[in-house]
Amino acid sequence: MTYALKTTSLSKTYGNQIQALKGVDLNVAEGDFFALLGPNGAGKSTVIGILTSLVLKTAGQVEIFGVNIDRNFQKAKSFIGVVPQEFNFNIFETPLQIICNQAGYYGIDRRTALQRSEKYLRLLGLWEKRNDIAGHLSGGMKRRLMIARALIHEPRLLILDEPTAGVDIEIRRSMWDFLKNINAAGTTIILTTHYLEEAEHLCRNIGIINHGTLVENTSMRALLRQLNLETYVLDLETELEELPVPLNSIARLVDRSTLEVDIKRGETLNDVYDALSAASIHVTSMRNKANRLEQLFVDLTRNPGEASS
Amino acid sequence: MSPIAMLIAFMTIVIKEITRFTRIWQQTLVPPAISTLLYFVIFGNLIGPRIGQMDGFDYMDFLVPGLILMSVITASYQNVVSSFFGAKWGKSIEELLVSPTPNLIILLAYICGGVARGVLVGLIVTSVSLLFTDLSIFNGWVLASVVVLTAILFSLGGFINAVFAKTFDDVSIVPTFVLLPLTYLGGVFYSINLLGDFWQQVSKANPILYMINAFRYGFLGITDVSVFFSYGMIIAFIMVFFAISLYLLSHSRGLRA
Ligand SMILES: Nc1ncnc2c1ncn2[C@@H]1O[C@H](COP(=O)(O)OP(=O)(O)OP(=O)(O)O)[C@@H](O)[C@H]1O
Ligand SMILES: [Mg+2]
Numbered sequence: 001m002t003y004a005l006k007t008t009s010l011s012k013t014y015g016n017q018i019q020a021l022k023g024v025d026l027n028v029a030e031g032d033f034f035a036l037l038g039p040n041g042a043g044k045s046t047v048i049g050i051l052t053s054l055v056l057k058t059a060g061q062v063e064i065f066g067v068n069i070d071r072n073f074q075k076a077k078s079f080i081g082v083v084p085q086e087f088n089f090n091i092f093e094t095p096l097q098i099i100c101n102q103a104g105y106y107g108i109d110r111r112t113a114l115q116r117s118e119k120y121l122r123l124l125g126l127w128e129k130r131n132d133i134a135g136h137l138s139g140g141m142k143r144r145l146m147i148a149r150a151l152i153h154e155p156r157l158l159i160l161d162e163p164t165a166g167v168d169i170e171i172r173r174s175m176w177d178f179l180k181n182i183n184a185a186g187t188t189i190i191l192t193t194h195y196l197e198e199a200e201h202l203c204r205n206i207g208i209i210n211h212g213t214l215v216e217n218t219s220m221r222a223l224l225r226q227l228n229l230e231t232y233v234l235d236l237e238t239e240l241e242e243l244p245v246p247l248n249s250i251a252r253l254v255d256r257s258t259l260e261v262d263i264k265r266g267e268t269l270n271d272v273y274d275a276l277s278a279a280s281i282h283v284t285s286m287r288n289k290a291n292r293l294e295q296l297f298v299d300l301t302r303n304p305g306e307a308s309s
Numbered sequence: 310m311s312p313i314a315m316l317i318a319f320m321t322i323v324i325k326e327i328t329r330f331t332r333i334w335q336q337t338l339v340p341p342a343i344s345t346l347l348y349f350v351i352f353g354n355l356i357g358p359r360i361g362q363m364d365g366f367d368y369m370d371f372l373v374p375g376l377i378l379m380s381v382i383t384a385s386y387q388n389v390v391s392s393f394f395g396a397k398w399g400k401s402i403e404e405l406l407v408s409p410t411p412n413l414i415i416l417l418a419y420i421c422g423g424v425a426r427g428v429l430v431g432l433i434v435t436s437v438s439l440l441f442t443d444l445s446i447f448n449g450w451v452l453a454s455v456v457v458l459t460a461i462l463f464s465l466g467g468f469i470n471a472v473f474a475k476t477f478d479d480v481s482i483v484p485t486f487v488l489l490p491l492t493y494l495g496g497v498f499y500s501i502n503l504l505g506d507f508w509q510q511v512s513k514a515n516p517i518l519y520m521i522n523a524f525r526y527g528f529l530g531i532t533d534v535s536v537f538f539s540y541g542m543i544i545a546f547i548m549v550f551f552a553i554s555l556y557l558l559s560h561s562r563g564l565r566a
Contacts (some may be wrong), residue, residue, distance in 0.1 A: 052406075088399075088401055098404075104322075105322075106408055108317065149404075
């Protein structure tokens with residue numbers, strides 16, 4: 001099978017001796033919607049930089065749709081559209097100029113460039129702003145402008161480095177729909193994000209990178225299956241001085257009116273409720289203690305030596 | 310990229326470059342006109358008659374070619390250094406670097422932008438000089454080729470400067486401390502025949518001297534140095550600067566971390 005992206009032992013040591021990547025093997029299948037996750041400074045943007053030639057790799061191999069970047073980077077680059085983490089357009093130009101020029105750099109003639117500009121600026125809700133100074137757009141609009149710019153040559157692989165940072169909830173949702181549609185139409189997408197619900201909502205496969213090493217490369221489903229313990233927080237109707245003894249094994253009293261219970265995979269909440277009812281304890285509301293995916297993420301990217309809580 | 314695609318990419322950059330400097334014409338086209346106007350008034354009109362002849366020509370006529378070429382040098386250098394450094398500073402250069410446009414095309418297009426501004430400014434300054442003197446042309450081919458070659462060379466110089474520059478100060482250091490002195494001492498205002506042997510030899514180490522003399526030869530038919538040698542030297546410098554620029558485009562840490 002052809003991979004949209006295949007890296008082998010990819011390493012990068014920056015000029016300041018920071019080892020940003022330490023031998024990353026990453027495979028992203030054609031057509032995938034892939035999340036590249038990791039804490040700040042993990043090396044996500046470095047990977048993306050290498051794919052787009054803004055960062056020169058120290059060692060390792062990169063193939064994009066089977067094209068090795070050491071053999072034919074020009075061709076490999078023509079497959080990729082990238083939305084960088086930081087704004088990188090000329091703030092004195094207009095969205096239309098920015099996008100049409102970008103088309104030109106990919107060898108697209110002016111007529112086609114203008115047609116596509118209209119298509120993508122409309123799709124991203126920026127057509128009315130096409131002749132404004134880009135520097136005057138709001139943060140969310142600037143991000144959408146960069147998405148439109150990345151799509152102008154209709155790339156096979158779209159890479160987005162934190163595309164929804166600083167974007168309001170409504171637009172984030174519409175961006176999700178937009179990206180899902182593009183993916184459904186055949187474009188492979190790699191996205192980095194710090195919002196795990198976003199990754200959960202959008203992506204089929206994920207890679208978690210930490211300190212320059214890939215610590216997890218699996219499907220979203222398999223990752224979610226790893227979650228074998230969930231903690232629920234229960235709010236009580238009446239305050240309790242202490243927990244009745246029979247409940248000690250299944251619940252903890254956090255404060256007088258709050259209980260925490262751990263539910264292992266395969267167990268049900270009914271047993272807990274039965275025990276609570278038997279002790280005449282009434283629950284008014286219940287919620288998940290933490291986003292379970294976030295907890296797993298924290299566990300996976302914990303520094304070695306740090307105690308688990 | 311197909312040849313057509315490369316041509317489209319090339320034209321996109323060139324048009325963008327020309328649009329940039331014509332949009333800010335108050336900063337790019339007017340100042341050289343004003344400063345050469347002042348040179349002509351002060352050195353040509355007021356002081357020139359007292360100087361009398363230089364190498365057998367009115368001082369004004371001697372002065373004009375050097376001033377034109379000086380403005381070409383400054384304009385082409387300035388265009389590339391400010392445009393490319395500006396793009397680097399604002400990160401928009403990444404738009405180009407991530408695209409499949411080959412480095413060669415990027416470099417050629419930026420040179421073209423610099424040459425366009427250099428030639429345009431040269432024409433403006435020439436028009437200004439026509440207010441003061443009737444220019445006679447000894448050899449038009451020499452004029453055209455020296456202007457274009459000089460503009461290419463200094464566009465490359467501006468490019469290299471921009472790649473190394475980290476701050477806006479770095480962009481003005483070379484023009485102020487290298488280009489300006491070399492130009493002034495390169496025989497814009499005097500013939501090196503006025504100098505003693507020693508200083509003549511020192512002057513001949515200055516590459517700009519050769520360009521100015523070759524250019525003046527195109528107007529007046531006189532020169533302090535061999536015109537053929539001048540061509541050889543300009544072309545040799547261009548080849549070296551070109552190779553350095555291409556190398557920097559693909560390897561410089563100033564562009565790719
Ligand atoms: N141009 C650079 N020069 C030197 N070091 C760098 C450079 N860019 C990144 N680094 C370092 O490399 C490491 C990885 O950085 P990178 O930007 O890839 O992280 P990231 O996963 O994208 O983080 P974030 O989530 O904060 O965007 C960090 O330690 C960072 O300081
Ligand atoms: Mg990053």
